[in-house]
Amino acid sequence: MPRRRSKPSESTIRRLSLYLRALEGLGEEGESTASSELLAGRVGTTAAQVRKDLSHFGSFGKRGLGYEVAPLQVHLKEILGLHRRWPVVLVGAGRIGSALFEYPHFGARGFEIVAILDRDPAKVGRRWGEVEISPMDELESVVHDRKAELAILTIPWDGAQDVAEALVAAGVRGILNFAPLQLRLPPEIEVNDVNLALEMEALSFALHLGGSQVDGVDARSGEG
Amino acid sequence: MPRRRSKPSESTIRRLSLYLRALEGLGEEGESTASSELLAGRVGTTAAQVRKDLSHFGSFGKRGLGYEVAPLQVHLKEILGLHRRWPVVLVGAGRIGSALFEYPHFGARGFEIVAILDRDPAKVGRRWGEVEISPMDELESVVHDRKAELAILTIPWDGAQDVAEALVAAGVRGILNFAPLQLRLPPEIEVNDVNLALEMEALSFALHLGGSQVDGVDARSGEG
DNA sequence: CGGGCCTTGTGAATCATTTCACAAGACCTG
DNA sequence: CAGGTCTTGTGAAATGATTCACAAGGCCCG
Ligand SMILES: NC(=O)c1ccc[n+]([C@@H]2O[C@H](COP(=O)([O-])OP(=O)(O)OC[C@H]3O[C@@H](n4cnc5c(N)ncnc54)[C@H](O)[C@@H]3O)[C@@H](O)[C@H]2O)c1
Ligand SMILES: NC(=O)c1ccc[n+]([C@@H]2O[C@H](COP(=O)([O-])OP(=O)(O)OC[C@H]3O[C@@H](n4cnc5c(N)ncnc54)[C@H](O)[C@@H]3O)[C@@H](O)[C@H]2O)c1
Numbered sequence: 001m002p003r004r005r006s007k008p009s010e011s012t013i014r015r016l017s018l019y020l021r022a023l024e025g026l027g028e029e030g031e032s033t034a035s036s037e038l039l040a041g042r043v044g045t046t047a048a049q050v051r052k053d054l055s056h057f058g059s060f061g062k063r064g065l066g067y068e069v070a071p072l073q074v075h076l077k078e079i080l081g082l083h084r085r086w087p088v089v090l091v092g093a094g095r096i097g098s099a100l101f102e103y104p105h106f107g108a109r110g111f112e113i114v115a116i117l118d119r120d121p122a123k124v125g126r127r128w129g130e131v132e133i134s135p136m137d138e139l140e141s142v143v144h145d146r147k148a149e150l151a152i153l154t155i156p157w158d159g160a161q162d163v164a165e166a167l168v169a170a171g172v173r174g175i176l177n178f179a180p181l182q183l184r185l186p187p188e189i190e191v192n193d194v195n196l197a198l199e200m201e202a203l204s205f206a207l208h209l210g211g212s213q214v215d216g217v218d219a220r221s222g223e224g
Numbered sequence: 225m226p227r228r229r230s231k232p233s234e235s236t237i238r239r240l241s242l243y244l245r246a247l248e249g250l251g252e253e254g255e256s257t258a259s260s261e262l263l264a265g266r267v268g269t270t271a272a273q274v275r276k277d278l279s280h281f282g283s284f285g286k287r288g289l290g291y292e293v294a295p296l297q298v299h300l301k302e303i304l305g306l307h308r309r310w311p312v313v314l315v316g317a318g319r320i321g322s323a324l325f326e327y328p329h330f331g332a333r334g335f336e337i338v339a340i341l342d343r344d345p346a347k348v349g350r351r352w353g354e355v356e357i358s359p360m361d362e363l364e365s366v367v368h369d370r371k372a373e374l375a376i377l378t379i380p381w382d383g384a385q386d387v388a389e390a391l392v393a394a395g396v397r398g399i400l401n402f403a404p405l406q407l408r409l410p411p412e413i414e415v416n417d418v419n420l421a422l423e424m425e426a427l428s429f430a431l432h433l434g435g436s437q438v439d440g441v442d443a444r445s446g447e448g
Numbered sequence: 449c450g451g452g453c454c455t456t457g458t459g460a461a462t463c464a465t466t467t468c469a470c471a472a473g474a475c476c477t478g
Numbered sequence: 479c480a481g482g483t484c485t486t487g488t489g490a491a492a493t494g495a496t497t498c499a500c501a502a503g504g505c506c507c508g
Pocket of ligand 2: 099100103105317318319341377380381382387403
């Protein structure tokens with residue numbers, strides 16, 4: 001367990017990912033050192049926030065100088081668990097499933113989709129690159145054999161709960177879920193939901209209010 | 225402007241979207257009324273949270289009874305700005321772009337992709353359903369003519385800042401951004417980032433810590 | 449080697465969100 | 479219509495996150 005001074009929040013973790021990407025950019029630009037202020041600028045937060053976030057895990061900077069780009073990158077990768085390879089099972093060989101599979105950036109981070117599962121017989125047996133699509137009844141053996149602890153779930157909502165439970169039963173501990181429903185799983189299982197309709201709705205809300213709209217929601221219809 | 229008792233937080237808004245979806249489910253199941261506790265259960269929060277969230281916008285329930293499913297649905301749609309149609313411009317006719325375009329659920333919420341733009345000459349001129357892919361130099365006229373205030377940006381990071389600025393210049397006020405970079409735009413422009421690599425990294429972090437890993441991050445290398 | 453200049457790391461203070469707890473209503477039953 | 483049972487709406491309390499502010503260190507220059 002890393003030198004943990006205090007328990008980092010969910011948002012701290014998400015910012016660590018952003019710092020890591022910012023550092024990669026800085027590295028490519030030839031910078032060898034970065035202050036909390038520079039990092040904050042790249043990521044859209046404040047210098048104090050950067051320092052506080054990092055301070056949960058250790059002291060990585062030098063006073064008066066800032067942070068060294070390359071070593072901090074390494075530290076962040078270790079903190080985030082990216083110093084190792086993560087075999088991932090993808091369930092749902094549909095539209096987003098295929099977009100994700102072909103996305104090269106996952107591989108660059110150590111996430112490797114080692115198996116694809118789908119229940120559609122027309123898809124089972126096809127190959128995507130190196131990986132052949134397997135039928136659902138191989139779920140358990142595939143998860144087990146490939147030692148996959150992470151899964152990406154890109155199937156419609158009505159099958160998602162059952163499949164998620166099967167994944168967990170087979171040994172999966174973390175799920176990136178695209179199906180628009182609340183998965184009910186044991187609390188030790190980590191679930192991250194990606195809900196794109198919700199993101200659009202948040203935009204709609206912001207524009208709706210800021211815009212010209214003035215009529216609208218009246219709470220009680222005929223009360224006194 | 226709706227009856228706003230106090231300013232709702234970002235997370236309140238996101239939960240409203242979840243309540244709305246939960247209500248739709250309850251409606252389909254034939255429920256005509258729902259307590260804050262029931263709603264909380266469906267969405268994975270607490271009853272007090274549900275009531276507090278709703279209370280920012282009005283009084284929608286009846287004491288002793290709960291909330292009526294159908295009217296609350298209508299109220300939530302109005303609060304979120306979903307009572308109207310939102311024309312949307314999609315920039316980037318690639319893998320996720322096409323997945324999003326074909327996703328029927330957006331349409332069900334009033335989001336309609338009315339134009340697709342791409343800079344690849346091989347893609348320009350093709351049709352996706354009713355919509356023809358336009359070249360980038362038509363960006364301004366398309367956004368303007370279709371009165372699109374929302375855009376979805378699914379192009380690689382290196383073009384994203386320029387295209388986002390062009391969208392804003394043409395009248396777009398909200399962007400759903402898939403490119404993994406921090407867009408720098410005027411503060412009145414609403415940007416929601418979808419960063420899938422980051423979501424995977426958050427899972428990696430959680431599993432990494434909870435798991436067997438114990439070696440790890442040591443802060444200073446050769447200090448004394 | 450001392451003084452000036454920077455930037456970190458971090459308690460304390462502020463600000464935001466969530467949870468608690470309960471009075472005010474609403475309905476139903478007898 | 480009074481009493482019992484429910485569930486809302488909401489101040490107040492608790493918890494959590496961010497920002498402030500500054501002492502402690504490190505580097506460089508002269
Ligand atoms: N496409 C989008 O842009 C988008 C946007 C937001 C959310 N989503 C959500 O992502 C999920 C997938 O969307 P999509 O557009 O890729 O769908 P899709 O229909 O293109 O693909 C779904 C795939 O899952 C397979 N499948 C269905 N049920 C299954 C089951 N029980 N077990 C195993 N495989 C099963 C199907 O055979 C198909 O190959 C859905 O939940 C959808 O709501 C999609
Ligand atoms: N595919 C994924 O699963 C995935 C996951 C996470 C993030 N992303 C991000 O989403 C974005 C799109 O990913 P994708 O996989 O769909 O890429 P893609 O290469 O399949 O599609 C990108 C499309 O954008 C077009 N394009 C490129 N530059 C452009 C420009 N300057 N102006 C207009 N059009 C331009 C290309 O012609 C192409 O059609 C990228 O930023 C990527 O990092 C994708």
